[in-house]
Amino acid sequence: QITLKESGPTLVKPTQTLTLTCTFSGFSLSTTGVAVGWIRQPPGKALEWLALIYWDDDKRYSPSLKSRLTITKDTSKNQVVLTITNMDPVDTATYYCAHRGFRGFDSWGQGTLVTVSS
Amino acid sequence: QSVLTQPPSASGTPGQRVIISCSGSNSNIGDNLVNWYQQFPGTAPKLLIYSNNQRPSGVPARFSGSKSGTSASLAISGLQSDDEADYYCAAWDDSLNGPVFGGGTKLTVL
Numbered sequence: 001q002i003t004l005k006e007s008g009p010t011l012v013k014p015t016q017t018l019t020l021t022c023t024f025s026g027f028s029l030s031t032t033g034v035a036v037g038w039i040r041q042p043p044g045k046a047l048e049w050l051a052l053i054y055w056d057d058d059k060r061y062s063p064s065l066k067s068r069l070t071i072t073k074d075t076s077k078n079q080v081v082l083t084i085t086n087m088d089p090v091d092t093a094t095y096y097c098a099h100r101g102f103r104g105f106d107s108w109g110q111g112t113l114v115t116v117s118s
Numbered sequence: 119q120s121v122l123t124q125p126p127s128a129s130g131t132p133g134q135r136v137i138i139s140c141s142g143s144n145s146n147i148g149d150n151l152v153n154w155y156q157q158f159p160g161t162a163p164k165l166l167i168y169s170n171n172q173r174p175s176g177v178p179a180r181f182s183g184s185k186s187g188t189s190a191s192l193a194i195s196g197l198q199s200d201d202e203a204d205y206y207c208a209a210w211d212d213s214l215n216g217p218v219f220g221g222g223t224k225l226t227v228l
Contacts, residue, residue: 037217046120047155047163047206047219060216096162103168104153104208104217111162 002026004036004097004109011115012087018114022080022097026107029075030055035100036080038071040093041111048093051082052100089116121146122207122220129226135195138223140207142188146218150210152190154183157204157222166205167192194225202227 008020020038027034038050051071052060061069070083080097094113098105123141130136142148152170155163165174167183170190182193190209194201207220 039219046221047208049217049219052216062216063214103165103172103174104151105155105163106165106168106174108162108164 002099002107004099004107006095006097006109006112008095008112008114010113011117013118014088014116016087018084018087018091020082020084020095020097020112020114022082022109024078024080024097024099024109027099029053029073029078029080032056033102036073037098037100037105038080038082038095039098039105040091040095042090042093045093050084050095053080087116092116120221121211121214121218122209124205124207124220124223126221127224127226129228130194130197131228132197132199134197135193136197136225138192138194138205138207138225140190140192140220142190142209142218144188145213146188146209146211147185147190148188149212152183152185153208154181154190154192155206155208157206159203163206197227199227201225 004024035054037052053071068085073080094111096111097109099107154167156166157163170185171183180196204222206222211218
């Protein structure tokens with residue numbers, strides 16, 4: 001059974017850097033074809049993909065946010081970390097991490113709400 | 119502004135069949151597989167349909183997906199009150215080199 005859980009601060013100030021950790025179990029990020037992605041959802045709005053990291057350390061970023069995003073993995077700890085620099089109130093959202101296999105994002109974490117406010 | 123276009127809302131009465139559309143382009147739906155996700159308020163999205171028309175284990179056969187050209191559809195037959203949720207389509211986009219989502223459709227069961 002695959003499980004994922006997001007952790008990190010619930011409140012950040014504008015211009016600060018946000019660091020979110022996704023801790024997972026039930027799969028290995030060293031298995032061929034596997035990836036973990038980050039997706040966010042502002043309150044009342046649609047899902048927005050942010051970043052993706054593959055088993056071979058290939059990384060993909062949303063073009064609109066690429067300059068602010070960094071995704072890394074620690075296979076030994078079963079963790080994926082996303083950092084977002086220069087946070088702004090418009091970045092207020094629930095941030096999800098998800099397992100991506102051949103079926104797409106087939107398992108999701110519960111999400112963590114991050115509010116950006118001074 | 120989402121890359122994939124969905125109607126913001128849809129509705130139906132119990133027992134009816136409802137279809138939710140998702141429109142894209144050659145770089146996403148036209149050349150790649152489509153997934154659908156179901157999301158209830160305050161919860162994470164759940165994979166409902168993958169590879170255009172495949173249902174994960176546990177998803178009722180009332181839910182079906184199809185794709186034609188640069189558009190896709192999710193059909194829900196025998197509508198139930200429990201189906202009231204937000205539905206999102208998604209596909210890989212070759213131009214953006216990543217997955218894209220639709221704007222979501224809020225389904226109301228009248």
